[in-house]
Amino acid sequence: MKRFLRYHEFYVLIVIIILAIIITSVNKQFFTLENFFDLLKSYSFLGILAVGVLIVLISGGIDISFTAMTSVAEYVMAIYIINLKGNILIAFLIAILVGLALGAFNATLIHFLRIPTIITTIATLNIYYGLLSFFSGGKWIYSLPNWFRDFSVIEVIKLVNKEGIRYGLSIVTIIWIFVLLLAFCILRYTTLGRSIYAMGGNRISAQRVGLNILRLQFFVYCFMGFLSGIAAVVHALLVMNVAPNAIVGKELDVIAAVVLGGANLAGGAGSLLGTILGVTLVALMSNGITLMRVSSLWYNVFIGLIIIVSVCMSAHQLKIKQSQRAVIDIE
Amino acid sequence: MAEEFLLMKNISKRFAGVQALDSVDFSINKGEIHCLVGENGSGKSTLIKIISGVEQPDDGSEIYIEGERIESFQSIDTIRKGVEVIYQDLSLFPNMTVVENIAISQIIERGSRLFNWSDVRHISQEAMARIKIRLPLDEKVGNLSVADQQLVAICRTLTSDVRLLIMDEPTSSLTRKEVESLFSVIKDLQKSGIATLFVSHKLNEVFQIAERVTVLRDGKKIGTFNREELDNEKLTMLMTGKKVEYSQFSAPPTRGDPLLEVRNLSKERNFKDISFKLYPGEILGITGLLGSGRTELALALFGMNNPDFGEIYINRKKVLINSVQDAIKLGIGYLPENRLVQGLVMEQSIGKNIVVTVLDRLRGTLNLIDKKQVENSSNKGVSDLEIRIPSIDSPVSTLSGGNQQRVVLAKWIATQPKILILDGPTIGIDVAAKRAIHEIIRELANSGIGIVIISDEVPEVVPNCSRILLMRKGRIIGEFKAEDTSEEELQNLVNAG
Numbered sequence: 001m002k003r004f005l006r007y008h009e010f011y012v013l014i015v016i017i018i019l020a021i022i023i024t025s026v027n028k029q030f031f032t033l034e035n036f037f038d039l040l041k042s043y044s045f046l047g048i049l050a051v052g053v054l055i056v057l058i059s060g061g062i063d064i065s066f067t068a069m070t071s072v073a074e075y076v077m078a079i080y081i082i083n084l085k086g087n088i089l090i091a092f093l094i095a096i097l098v099g100l101a102l103g104a105f106n107a108t109l110i111h112f113l114r115i116p117t118i119i120t121t122i123a124t125l126n127i128y129y130g131l132l133s134f135f136s137g138g139k140w141i142y143s144l145p146n147w148f149r150d151f152s153v154i155e156v157i158k159l160v161n162k163e164g165i166r167y168g169l170s171i172v173t174i175i176w177i178f179v180l181l182l183a184f185c186i187l188r189y190t191t192l193g194r195s196i197y198a199m200g201g202n203r204i205s206a207q208r209v210g211l212n213i214l215r216l217q218f219f220v221y222c223f224m225g226f227l228s229g230i231a232a233v234v235h236a237l238l239v240m241n242v243a244p245n246a247i248v249g250k251e252l253d254v255i256a257a258v259v260l261g262g263a264n265l266a267g268g269a270g271s272l273l274g275t276i277l278g279v280t281l282v283a284l285m286s287n288g289i290t291l292m293r294v295s296s297l298w299y300n301v302f303i304g305l306i307i308i309v310s311v312c313m314s315a316h317q318l319k320i321k322q323s324q325r326a327v328i329d330i331e
Numbered sequence: 332m333a334e335e336f337l338l339m340k341n342i343s344k345r346f347a348g349v350q351a352l353d354s355v356d357f358s359i360n361k362g363e364i365h366c367l368v369g370e371n372g373s374g375k376s377t378l379i380k381i382i383s384g385v386e387q388p389d390d391g392s393e394i395y396i397e398g399e400r401i402e403s404f405q406s407i408d409t410i411r412k413g414v415e416v417i418y419q420d421l422s423l424f425p426n427m428t429v430v431e432n433i434a435i436s437q438i439i440e441r442g443s444r445l446f447n448w449s450d451v452r453h454i455s456q457e458a459m460a461r462i463k464i465r466l467p468l469d470e471k472v473g474n475l476s477v478a479d480q481q482l483v484a485i486c487r488t489l490t491s492d493v494r495l496l497i498m499d500e501p502t503s504s505l506t507r508k509e510v511e512s513l514f515s516v517i518k519d520l521q522k523s524g525i526a527t528l529f530v531s532h533k534l535n536e537v538f539q540i541a542e543r544v545t546v547l548r549d550g551k552k553i554g555t556f557n558r559e560e561l562d563n564e565k566l567t568m569l570m571t572g573k574k575v576e577y578s579q580f581s582a583p584p585t586r587g588d589p590l591l592e593v594r595n596l597s598k599e600r601n602f603k604d605i606s607f608k609l610y611p612g613e614i615l616g617i618t619g620l621l622g623s624g625r626t627e628l629a630l631a632l633f634g635m636n637n638p639d640f641g642e643i644y645i646n647r648k649k650v651l652i653n654s655v656q657d658a659i660k661l662g663i664g665y666l667p668e669n670r671l672v673q674g675l676v677m678e679q680s681i682g683k684n685i686v687v688t689v690l691d692r693l694r695g696t697l698n699l700i701d702k703k704q705v706e707n708s709s710n711k712g713v714s715d716l717e718i719r720i721p722s723i724d725s726p727v728s729t730l731s732g733g734n735q736q737r738v739v740l741a742k743w744i745a746t747q748p749k750i751l752i753l754d755g756p757t758i759g760i761d762v763a764a765k766r767a768i769h770e771i772i773r774e775l776a777n778s779g780i781g782i783v784i785i786s787d788e789v790p791e792v793v794p795n796c797s798r799i800l801l802m803r804k805g806r807i808i809g810e811f812k813a814e815d816t817s818e819e820e821l822q823n824l825v826n827a828g
Contacts, residue, residue: 025389026397129492135708151648188446189445189446189448190444191438191439191443191444192444194427194431194438195439198431200426202422202423202425204420204422205420205421205422205424208422209422209436209439210406210436217802259717269426
């Protein structure tokens with residue numbers, strides 16, 4: 001038990017449980033497998049981006065431009081599959097390639113210009129989004145191909161609820177799970193993954209032990225691009241239309257979820273479990289507010305409050321730790 | 332004759348017109364413990380960088396490792412030859428576990444893409460076994476004490492076939508006991524034929540561990556000496572090129588009322604039953620090991636570490652010091668132990684650093700800060716303390732340690748304090764610059780300020796203070812008159828803790 005108290009994740013879990021109990025007590029609808037599957041589906045988009053943001057934060061940087069990368073990838077992908085046909089794999093391939101290219105551009109700027117990552121990516125966010133608005137003329141795309149529509153409704157587990165309505169676990173959730181597993185393996189079981197933690201923990205030390213910072217940074221920002229590409233297709237699958245302005249503006253939601261999950265904005269710390277919990281918390285807040293019939297305008301206020309509480313708890317932990325270190329055994 | 336591991340001949344290095352090293356010859360025997368000493372800017376770090384392949388020496392320099400000429404001086408080549416450096420910052424990853432920190436360079440060296448955790452554990456356990464230590468394997472390094480972190484850094488070098496271990500200022504933040512155990516580790520390594528090159532400021536440690544000592548000054552080698560040939564005084568002279576003499580400071584005999592009086596000051600887990608008096612014009616030394624509560628006490632007097640009970644009187648009036656603002660209002664100045672982090676805003680200009688404590692007094696019309704007054708005040712600080720600066724607008728980070736410390740002093744002198752608390756006033760400062768700082772402190776005392784010097788360096792405390800309090804484990808365990816106390820005697824008492 002005492003071991004758990006040291007982990008930020010534990011506190012987030014407690015908040016989630018409390019929140020779940022409150023919501024369930026107001027609306028029984030919440031604690032059903034159907035609602036759970038539904039949440040997993042609609043939050044897989046945020047969840048995929050959160051994984052990318054987590055890795056960038058661990059590396060000691062930050063990326064604000066991922067929503068623009070996703071929008072560009074989504075738009076290019078949609079134009080391609082409408083005009084040149086294709087299949088779902090091609091859709092993913094196109095979106096991922098666009099994402100990778102934009103991520104690589106970020107990485108190049110960050111490494112060679114040595115500008116703080118937050119400034120670089122705010123700049124590229126505006127560049128990517130600006131170019132997209134210009135070339136798309138702000139036009140929405142509705143006419144996605146039928147095969148695309150068909151793919152989006154695939155359910156891996158099919159069930160029927162008490163009222164006889166069918167529901168299931170969406171293929172989109174499976175994509176999120178795949179992304180999580182991939183990131184887990186990279187972070188835990190590859191030298192690359194551990195090196196990212198090392199770089200985020202102490203960059204100068206990382207150089208001294210012979211890590212190639214350029215290569216690591218390229219990986220981190222390209223991986224963010226890669227996941228932006230996947231998230232682009234997932235977003236299109238979820239909403240079945242493509243709007244240039246649908247995603248930009250949600251950066252802070254994603255970053256908030258990751259930070260709630262315990263990732264450190266200063267780099268070097270953060271876990272996938274924490275990120276999953278962070279996304280869950282954000283999902284519960286939003287879903288709970290709907291189920292409890294509270295105005296959705298309150299959503300931002302609650303998210304803000306939860307961030308403050310959670311950051312305070314972490315800071316408090318740190319303070320305890322530090323005060324323990326200064327102990328002098330008085331005789 | 333011992334066999335040479337490393338032989339360097341005629342090593343020179345110029346940086347942008349500055350001769351950092353001037354035809355230095357240097358050698359280290361197999362399994363030897365060698366100490367490299369010299370003041371800042373003497374070329375110590377350049378020499379280390381050349382040995383470790385971080386910097387390339389100029390043409391004409393020759394380096395041999397085990398008799399074999401090294402042609403290319405890349406880091407990776409010297410590491411393969413068994414030369415490892417532990418820098419002062421230890422190059423660890425505080426966010427990662429002990430095993431990862433130890434094994435990481437070996438894993439990178441092997442170039443394996445997968446991170447095999449059982450290999451990693453195995454590598455680090457083996458390294459720890461070599462120096463017979465045990466650290467919690469899965470603890471984050473950031474949670475360890477500095478001494479344990481140092482052991483982690485040493486273990487990391489042991490994962491490869493290390494033959495020469497270079498340690499830059501390894502003892503600067505260790506307690507006495509920790510230094511002892513570090514030295515016993517180094518002697519253990521020596522038994523397995525690993526040579527250690529030790530860079531240190533602390534002369535008493537140099538004498539304790541080194542077999543031979545090489546002295547550098549202004550980029551030139553002054554000589555390599557056996558330990559027996561040297562003593563404190565001679566080594567200081569070799570390092571600075573001049574004889575540094577210390578006269579004993581003595582306080583004025585007429586005492587009057589105490590400026591500051593502390594009665595039974597206690598704080599749980601910090602210090603207990605602290606009582607002492609400080610008179611005007613006096614320099615009071617508080618000495619003790621790291622962890623004796625000396626810094627905690629200083630912070631309490633400056634309102635940064637509120638005591639649980641006890642009383643503080645200034646000019647016979649009882650006062651409460653609950654915040655730094657209170658302390659400043661009462662005329663107390665505090666020069667912190669770590670000037671880089673707590674004493675200075677490194678990237679700001681010298682002038683701005685000096686006036687930061689007195690901005691309130693420099694207001695002109697409309698209550699805005701008056702530029703003219705700021706200039707006068709900062710220029711006065713610079714000239715009073717004879718700070719050597721390129722320009723009043725250059726960032727503090729461009730100054731040497733000694734001059735930075737003068738800026739911190741100038742900053743507090745500007746407040747016209749009655750009491751100055753100086754925590755480690757000459758940490759990391761050259762021998763000659765140290766003396767200059769001590770001179771300034773003495774002059775301040777002569778002008779009637781009461782000064783408290785907190786330091787673990789007995790050779791600093793004895794000649795510069797009139798009275799000395801010895802702290803151990805949070806209590807004052809003795810008071811000494813400097814005139815009646817020898818450094819050796821006091822040092823033994825300090826170390827006994």
